[in-house]
Amino acid sequence: MLKRRQFLGAGAGLCAYAAGSFVPVWAQSAPNLGTPTLPSPGFRRTKMGDVEIISVLDGIARRPLGEEFVKNAPLAEVKALLTSQGLPTDYIDVPFTPFVVIAGGRKVLIDTGLGEFGGPNAGKLLENLRAAGVPASDIDTVLISHFHGDHINGLRNKAGELAFAKAKVMVPAAEYAFWMDDAKMAAAPAGQKGAFENARRTFSAMGPDMLVQFAAGAEVVPGIRSVAAYGHTPGHTLFEVTSAGQSFFYLADLTNVPSLFARNPDWAVTFDMDAEAARKVRREVFARVTSSKSLVGGFHFPFPAFGRMTATGNGYTFEPTV
Template sequence: MLTRRGLIKSAAALFAAGTVSGGFTPALAKAPFQPFQAPGFYRMKLGNFELTALSDGTIPLPLPELYTNTDAEDARRALAAAFMGTPTDTSVNAFLVNTGDRLVLIDAGTGAYLDGALGELVANLEAAGYKADQIDDIILTHIHTDHSGGLTIKGKPVFANATVHVNKREHDFWMETPGESRSANVPLSYFVEAHESLGPYAEAGRVRTFADNAGILPGIGSILRAGHTPGHSSIVVESAGAKIVFWGDITHGNVLQFDEPDVAIQFDTDQAEAIRAREAAFADATDGKYLVAGAHIAFPGIGHVRRDATNYEWVPVNYAS
């Protein structure tokens, strides 16, 4: 399998040899190409709070083959109509809430677990002006590896002073379910990685669980949106009359599932329940007209949902410098 590390090593070898395919010699170029983006953070205000979207990077996913309840070719056409190829570069986003009293991170990225241009959360956190040891609390929308893998590296907590908060049924599913009782449609590796990621915090007494639809911290609550995982929860943040809901994995992408909410994805633990959660999340966001943020919507992943002629439409937040 071609990994990110292997690709980097191969590219380095080619440049060291002074040539790449086609006989192109980078040294002869007027100026070398610069194959990197600006630091991945985007900052905005919410009432008296400060929000910072943090990119963990992107990963190319074969979305048409991963979506269910649709034909792969139809999904491919829908993506192409939005000028997206297949595989589709898919964002992995986390979000930082500065309440003035606490720094609260919502989801923790992939860490070193996945390929693609991922694992950039801490670098982008630092580019945004913060340090990992300044984080007071981490709230997980759920415990899939792309949301919890960044908690640890080589068995050590990345966020040395943080307490991790997670829905109780989510915690119990991943951390307490005996091997013989685990869902057959969930890979064993997911359970292993969950224990590796949360284990050091649990051993230090720094994991807290919250009930369904419960408050978590001042100004921060939750909505159970089970289906993608058993305790998958959206996180609600409110300040001075302003509101944003951090969706977690209500959608994967910002095209197909808005037009067709009944399209699920293979990563869902319970696809039928995930569809019901998505329909409820769309309707509530549309009626409430509040901001939402998605973990796998094109970075920064913040915007609104509105109804349109085909069903729903994603409207990205208007950029402000």
């Protein structure tokens, strides 16, 4: 049986970081479980109203499924749900999928993947952007949902150089306040300090002309509004794109594994920092996007990560777009 310290390290449900790598354990593949096959091409386009939305794969990690993964459900019950969907029960494949919104001449990237800090099956964002006809130099705005390493590490390479040098980087004010708080960093368990260090490595050298903090509910760029979804992290934020009476919701880490936490929204993944708040907002958002029939995209959803949510029993099912 996989021991908790092997999978997470210490502390409050937040992913531990490998020493010096700034990579959350959650994003690191276990080599003895085989290697997931990366789809080709690693991008998918869709039109919604007057905008184009592109999902762009950064990579896939394969992690063992242990008893600690779902904090409030027996492992046998978790495996039974996966079996009922024809999915493996000894591991979980975790895609990392940022999105690009092209609207009104603007090219907006939402989250950035692992960059050079992932394993051989990650860090594909820049090459897949080029393949999609959107080189990094064309990105004018980067929106960040939260500060976990698999969402921010693609902003800089290992030399500290910016991947999207011409872009404004927009971050939730509540998220920035938490990770940049010296007292919170000092009080954090050892296994959490890497996440604080990583946020500072990524953002501290950005001046006010590049780094922009936004308030909950703000329209961050025309046609894209932030949606507070606190719980996974203190400032975890979703984004709603609207055009011609239609909407697309970027769900970030509202659910890390939709086959588990959409089907059972009250289950708590081990790295939600405030599990009760995460459960509450998960149900609220799923109810909202289901009733509105909105297109959705999730950072960890099965690639190409586009689809819609439908009500199923006590929860919801992700129906991917073909």
